[in-house]
Amino acid sequence: MNTIIKVSHLSKQFKELRAVDDLSFTVQEGDVYGFLGQNGAGKSTTIRMLLTLIAPSSGTIELFGYNLYTHRKEILQQVGAVIERPDLYKYLTAFECLSIFATMSGLKFTKTQLMEQLELVGLSARANSKVRTYSQGMKQRLGLAVALVHNPQLIVLDEPTNGLDPQGIADMRNLILMLSRERKKTILVSSHLLSEVEQIANRMLIIDKGKKLVEGSVNELFHPDDTIVLLETTDKTLAEKTISQSDYAGALVQIDASGLELKMSRDAVPAFNRFLVEHKIEVKGITARHTLEDYFLKITSANQHVEAYKN
Amino acid sequence: MWKLIKIEVFKIFKKPRTYIAFIAVWAIVSLIQIAIYADGQKYMDFVLKDVKDNFLVIGDPLNGYFVCFVILQTLLIHVPLLVALISADMIAGEANMGTLRLIVTKPQSRTKLLLSKFIASSVYVLMLLLWIAVIGLFLSMGIFGTDGLINAKSSEIILINANDIFWRYLLAFAFAALALITVAALGFFFSIFAENSIGPIVATMSVIIVFTILSTLEIPLFEKIKQFFFTTHMIAWKGFFEMKENADGESIPGTIRNLPAVLRSAGVLAAHTVFFVGASIFIFKRKDVLS
Amino acid sequence: MSHRFYILRTSYCVLFTSFLLLLTSAASAQLPALELVKKVKAKLDKVNDYVATGKMKTDVVFIKAPISNIKAYYKKPNKFQVKRDGGISLLPKGGVSVNISSLLLTEEYTAIDAGNGTVDNQQVRIIKLLPLNENSDVVLTTMYIDEKALLIRKANTTTKDNGTYEMQMSFGKYADWGLPDKVVFSFNTKDYKLPKGITLEYDDGSKKAELPKNKKGRVEITYSSYVINKGVSDEQMK
Numbered sequence: 001m002n003t004i005i006k007v008s009h010l011s012k013q014f015k016e017l018r019a020v021d022d023l024s025f026t027v028q029e030g031d032v033y034g035f036l037g038q039n040g041a042g043k044s045t046t047i048r049m050l051l052t053l054i055a056p057s058s059g060t061i062e063l064f065g066y067n068l069y070t071h072r073k074e075i076l077q078q079v080g081a082v083i084e085r086p087d088l089y090k091y092l093t094a095f096e097c098l099s100i101f102a103t104m105s106g107l108k109f110t111k112t113q114l115m116e117q118l119e120l121v122g123l124s125a126r127a128n129s130k131v132r133t134y135s136q137g138m139k140q141r142l143g144l145a146v147a148l149v150h151n152p153q154l155i156v157l158d159e160p161t162n163g164l165d166p167q168g169i170a171d172m173r174n175l176i177l178m179l180s181r182e183r184k185k186t187i188l189v190s191s192h193l194l195s196e197v198e199q200i201a202n203r204m205l206i207i208d209k210g211k212k213l214v215e216g217s218v219n220e221l222f223h224p225d226d227t228i229v230l231l232e233t234t235d236k237t238l239a240e241k242t243i244s245q246s247d248y249a250g251a252l253v254q255i256d257a258s259g260l261e262l263k264m265s266r267d268a269v270p271a272f273n274r275f276l277v278e279h280k281i282e283v284k285g286i287t288a289r290h291t292l293e294d295y296f297l298k299i300t301s302a303n304q305h306v307e308a309y310k311n
Numbered sequence: 312m313w314k315l316i317k318i319e320v321f322k323i324f325k326k327p328r329t330y331i332a333f334i335a336v337w338a339i340v341s342l343i344q345i346a347i348y349a350d351g352q353k354y355m356d357f358v359l360k361d362v363k364d365n366f367l368v369i370g371d372p373l374n375g376y377f378v379c380f381v382i383l384q385t386l387l388i389h390v391p392l393l394v395a396l397i398s399a400d401m402i403a404g405e406a407n408m409g410t411l412r413l414i415v416t417k418p419q420s421r422t423k424l425l426l427s428k429f430i431a432s433s434v435y436v437l438m439l440l441l442w443i444a445v446i447g448l449f450l451s452m453g454i455f456g457t458d459g460l461i462n463a464k465s466s467e468i469i470l471i472n473a474n475d476i477f478w479r480y481l482l483a484f485a486f487a488a489l490a491l492i493t494v495a496a497l498g499f500f501f502s503i504f505a506e507n508s509i510g511p512i513v514a515t516m517s518v519i520i521v522f523t524i525l526s527t528l529e530i531p532l533f534e535k536i537k538q539f540f541f542t543t544h545m546i547a548w549k550g551f552f553e554m555k556e557n558a559d560g561e562s563i564p565g566t567i568r569n570l571p572a573v574l575r576s577a578g579v580l581a582a583h584t585v586f587f588v589g590a591s592i593f594i595f596k597r598k599d600v601l602s
Numbered sequence: 603m604s605h606r607f608y609i610l611r612t613s614y615c616v617l618f619t620s621f622l623l624l625l626t627s628a629a630s631a632q633l634p635a636l637e638l639v640k641k642v643k644a645k646l647d648k649v650n651d652y653v654a655t656g657k658m659k660t661d662v663v664f665i666k667a668p669i670s671n672i673k674a675y676y677k678k679p680n681k682f683q684v685k686r687d688g689g690i691s692l693l694p695k696g697g698v699s700v701n702i703s704s705l706l707l708t709e710e711y712t713a714i715d716a717g718n719g720t721v722d723n724q725q726v727r728i729i730k731l732l733p734l735n736e737n738s739d740v741v742l743t744t745m746y747i748d749e750k751a752l753l754i755r756k757a758n759t760t761t762k763d764n765g766t767y768e769m770q771m772s773f774g775k776y777a778d779w780g781l782p783d784k785v786v787f788s789f790n791t792k793d794y795k796l797p798k799g800i801t802l803e804y805d806d807g808s809k810k811a812e813l814p815k816n817k818k819g820r821v822e823i824t825y826s827s828y829v830i831n832k833g834v835s836d837e838q839m840k
Contacts, residue, residue, distance in 0.1 A: 014599075051416040053600040076418035083416075087409040091326055100318050104417040146413065361794045362692065365765065369672075370690035384802055459689030465798045470660075470667035473688035527799070538807065549804040554668065560661060562668040572806035 002029040003065065004154055004186045005050065010059035012045050012210075019045040021210035023059070027188055027203070032180045034201030034218070035190035036296060042210040043190045044084070047158045050188075051081050063154065077106055080152035082160050086143030090132035094123055094142050097131060098149055105150035114149070121145045121175070136163035144175065155179065157189040161196060169196060176200050194296055208300050227266045231276075232259040232285040239281045246279075248272060259285075312423050319431030323397060329435065332393035333442055339389060340446045343382050344454060347373060354381075358463045375452030376460045376476050380552070382447040387487060387545065391494045391519050392512075393439065398432040398498035399511035402595070406506040406602035421596050429499050429588050436491045444484050462552045469553055475564040479551040486548040486577060493541050493580045494519065496587035503595045506602050541583040547576035635713035635729045638747060645752045646780045651677045651834040654781070654825045658684075658691060662819035664794040665692055672823065677834045694789045694821060695764045710734040711743075721746045721755040722772065739763055753780060765790050776828050784824045791819040 005027035012020040020042045027033045037043045048054040050061060052072055061068040063075045088097045098117060102109045118124045121141040131139065140163065147155060157176070161169045173196055179185040180200070191197050197204065198218070205215040229251075233239040239260060243252055251262040264272060269288050276283055323329055347354065351373040356363060402425075405411035414424060460476050462469040471479070497518060501511035522542040525533050537543050553568035567573065633641070654674040660667045670691055675683040684693060716728040726746040733740050739761045746756035753773055760766045767789035771782035 048412075048600070051412075053412055053415055055597070055599065073418040073420070076416060079416070081413075081416050083412050085409065086413065088413075089322065089325075089408065089410060092322075096325075100322070101413065101417070103314055103318060104414060104419060106418050358796070361792055361796070365695055365789070365792060366692040367695050368690060369684055369686045369693055372690050459686075459691075461690055463796060463801065464803055465796045465801045466794065467664045467666055468692070468794065470665065470690050470692070472668060472670070475668075527802075543805070546802060546804045547806075549802075550806055554666065556666065559659075561659060562666045564668045569806045569808060572808065575807075576804075 003027070004029050004031075004063065005033075005188065006060075006062040006065075007046075007050075008060045008062075010046065010049060010061065011057050012042075012049060012054060013057045019210050020049070020056075023207065023210070023212050025205050025212065025215050027186060029186055030180070030184055031203050032176065032187045032189065032201045034197040034204035035188055035207070036192070036194065036197060036204055037190075037207040038300060039192070041207045043207060044158055045210075046207070047081075047083070047156055047188070047190060050156060051079065051083070052076070053083075073106075077150065078153045079156060080147035080150065080154070081156040081158070082140070082143045082147045083156075083158045085136070085159075085162050086139060086146065088131050088139060088142060088146070091130065093128045093130055094118060094134070094145075095127040097142065098145055101146045102149045107150050109149070117145045117149045118142075120148070122171070137165060137168040140164055140168065140172070144172075148179075153186060155185050155187045157187065157191075159191055160189060161191060161193055169193070172196075173200055206296060206300070213300065227264060227269060227288045228253070229262045229264060229269060229272065230259055230285075230287040231262065231283065234282040234284060236260065239276075242279045242281060246275065248275065312427055315419060315423060315427035316430050316434075319401075319428050320434050323431055323435050328400075329397060332390075332396060332439055335393060336386065336390070336439065336443055337446060339386060340382055340443070340450075343385060344378060344451060347378050347381065348454070351378075355461075358461070359468075362468065371456065371458040372461050373455060374458040374460075375448070375455040376457055376473070376480075378451040378455050379448040379480065380460060380462070382443070382451070383483065383487065383548070386443060386447070387490070387548075390439065390443070390491060392516055394432075394436055394491050394494045395498040395512045395515040396508075397435050398429075398495035399502045399515055400508035401428045401432055401499055402502040403505040403508040403511050404502075406600075407508065409602065411602050412600050415600050422592050425503075425592050425595055426588075429496065429591075432495045432499060433492050436495050437488055440484055440488050440491065444480075448480055448484075460552065462549075469562070471552060471554065471562075472564050479567075482551045483548040486551070486573070489577055489580050489584075490545040490548070493545070493584045493587075496584040496591075497541075500587040500591045503591050503598065539579070541580055544576035544579045547573050550576070632715075632727065633749065635715040635727075638727060638749060639711075639713045639729060639731065639745070642747055642752050642754060642780070647678075649676070649678070649779055649781065650831050651675075652781065652831070653829045653834060653838070655827050656823050656825035658686075659822045659824075660692065660820075661822065662692070662791055663817045664791075665819075667691065674823070674825070675834050675838050677839055681839050683839050694767060694787065694819065716744065719746060721748075721770065724748050724755055725750075726755050751777060753777060776825075776830075779828070779830060781828055781830070782825065784822065787821040787823070788818050789820075791817065 003026050005025070007026070008024050010020055010023045011018065023042070023046060035043055035047070045054060049056050050063070050068070052068065064078060066075055068075055089100070092100070095114060095118070098114050099109070102114060102117075115124055115127060118127050121144050123138060123141055123145065126134070126138065131142065134142065140160065144157075144160070147157075160176075161172050164172060176187060176189065177200055180187055189197065189201065201218055203215075203217050206213040231239065236255065236259065240252075240255055243249060243260070243262070248262065248264070251264045253261045253263050255261070262272075266288065273286065276286075355368075355372055359366075359368070402411065405414065415421065457473050457476075459473050460471040462471065494515065498511055498515040501514045502508065505511050519542055522540045526537050526540055526543040550569060550573035551567055554562040554564065555566040555568050556562055632638075652675075654676075656672055656674065657669050658672045659669050668689075670689055671687045672691070673685045673687070675681075675685070684691070711731040711733045714730040714732070716730050719726050719728050725748070727749050729745045729747055731743040731745060733743075741760045741762055743760075744758040745754050747753070748755050751773070754771060755773075756768065756770045758766065758768045767787060770786045770788075772784040773781075774783035776783065
C-alpha cells in the first residue's frame, strides 16, 4: 500500500499562537481519513499547509512520496480540494467557473467532459446559471466538481458539509463513499460532524490545540458497534439491582444523577428494551448515544485536564 | 502562462464593475465635448486672455485635437481611480470571494499567477485607453474637425501644425498607457495585503493625490525628491507637444523639444512598475493565504 | 571788339548756366507731402485685388510657432484676410491690416512733411499722416516713402486700441504694383502668464531661461507670389 500523505513533525507558529505543534501522521492509498478536532484545533491550518496555502514553520510534508515544496506542481496536479465554503465567482456561470479551474489544473477539457463533472454533482441542469443564484448546497457541490474535474488521486475536503441541509449532507456522504469505493480515491476529510465521519472514515486522527491526540484505524480506536445506552427510570435502585443480577451486569458502566449508563452493541438494544419491560422497570427515557462523539469528547476533555494539570 | 492571462482577462471583462470605467469615461468625455461645443470660445478666451487683446487667432483653435488635449488633461486625473478599481481588486477581490485559496492550490506557481493577473489588468488599461482614444480623439476629430493645436503653457504658447499632431497623440497615448500601468501596479501591490478591495483602492488614490500635490507644490524641500515620485512623471506625455527651435527661434515641425527627458520619465515609470510588481510577487510568494 | 565778345560770351554762359540750374532745381523740387501721398495711393489703386502666397514667421518671445504657409487675400478698398494652411497662427491685431493700402484708400487724412531719412540704404521722405476722422482707430501714421519709386518702405502706426506697430517693406518683382516681397511687422507685446495649476505642466528638469519682458514682437511675411486683379470671391474673404 502506498503512502499518499506523510507529515513529519509539522509545526506552524503564528506570532504568539502555535497553531500546529509537532504533528505527524500518514494517510495510505485508498483511505478515507477523518481529521477531527474542535474549532481552532489546527485542522484547517494543517490542511492549508498540505495545499501550500500556508508555509510550515518546521517539519516536512510528503505527498505521493515527494517533498511537497520541491515537487509542488506535479503533486498539486494530483490533488483536489474543497476548503471551507467555496463561494467561487458569483458573476460567472457554473460552467465558466468549472472551465476556469479545469484549465488552471494544467489539463485540456472538452465541453462534454466538463458537463459530465457537473452531472456527477447534480448541477448539469443549472450549468449556465450564475453562481450568485445558487444555494449554499449547490455552491458546495460546485466546489466539489472543481476539486474533482482533473481526476485527482488525493481529495482533501475541509468541512465539506458546512451549510448543507440533511439531504445535502447525505448526498455528500454518498458521493465520498462512491469516490472511495468505486474510483479508489484517497480522501482526507476534516469535519466536526462526527456522525458523518464515523460513517465514511476508515482511519482518523484527533487533533487538539495543534497536537495529535490519537491516530489510527477507526475500528482499533473504538468499536463503532459500541453504543452508550442512557436509562432514566422511576426507580433507579430497582433498576440497578435488576441489571446487576442479569446478563447485562457487565454492560453497566456507571450510575449517576441522570440515570444508568450501559454499553452494548447497537443490535442488543431492542433485547435490552424487552428485558426492562419484562422486569417491570418503568422507563422514563432510554437513549442510545453515538460512541465516536463520546470517544471524541472523552479524548479531548482528557487532554484539557492534562493541559490544566501541566499549567 | 498565456492561458492564465486569458482566464484573468476573461474574469475582468465578465465583472460588471469593469464597465463602470468605460461608462464613466464616456460620460466625462461627452460632457467635455458638449461644453466645448456650446461654450468653447469662453474657455479659449480664458486661455488666451493675455494674448487676445493684442492678437487675432487665425485658424480654428477649437478643433478635435484641442478637445482631445483637454480631455487627456482632465481624464488623466480621473482615470487612475478607474484603473485602481480593477487592479486593486485583483488579489483582494479573490480573497474576499474565497477563490484565492482555490487558485493558489492549483499547479501554477504563485509568480505566474500574479504575473498573469498583472498582465490582465494591463490589458484592461490598454482597452480603456483605446476607448479614450476612440471617443476622445477620433470622435472629437469627427465632431470638431482638425486644425493646428494651441498648447498654452504657463509662460509660453506653442502652436503646432495640423499635419504635425496625430503622431504626437499616438506617442502620448502610448505614454499614458505606461503611466496608467504604473498606477495599476501600485493598486496591485496594495491588493495583496487586503481581503477587501476598498482599502487598496483608497490607498492607491491617496498615494496619487498626495504625491501629485507634493509634485505641484514649489517648496524647496520637495524640489529634490519629487523627481523620484512617479506622479511627477505621469504628465510627461505633454512633452510630445513641444518642439525644438532652430537658431532663429523658429519651432521645427516633426521634432520633440526634450525627448531624453520624456524617455527618462518613461524609465522612472517603468522602474516603479517593475518595483511594485516585483515587490508584490516577492511578498505574495511568502504570504500565508488565510482567506 | 574782343572786349565786347568777351562780355557777350560770359553773359551767354551765365544765362545758360542759370537756365540749367533752373531746370535742375525744377527737376529736384520735392513734391508737397499730400501730393506725394496721393501719388503713392494712385499707384496702389491699380490693385483691385490679389491673392498672395507666402510664409509667415512669428518672432514673439512667448509664442513658439513653426514657419507657416499663408495666403493673403485683398480686395479693394479695405478687405484683407490672412489664411493659414493646416494650423493656427497668432497675428497681432494691428496686423489685420498688414496691408498699408487700406489706410491710404479708406481714410481722409492730413499729410505733414517730416523731412528725409533712409530705410535700407534708400532715401525716403518722412510723411506724417493724421486721420481727419476722430473715430478712426489710427492716431498717427509716419510713412517713409521712396519718392522715386513711389513705394512705402516703412510705416509706423499708433492706434487707439491696438498699440503701436511698425511695418517695414522690401520690394522686388512686384514693386510696380507697390506690393512688397517681404513685410516685417514689429509691435509691443504684453507679458504672458497662465497659472501652473491650470496648465498642469510637465517639468522636464531643464533650466528654463527667464523670458525677457517687454520685448518687441515681430511677424515676418515673405510673399513668394501675387495673383493680381484676377478676382477674389467673398467666400475667400471669409
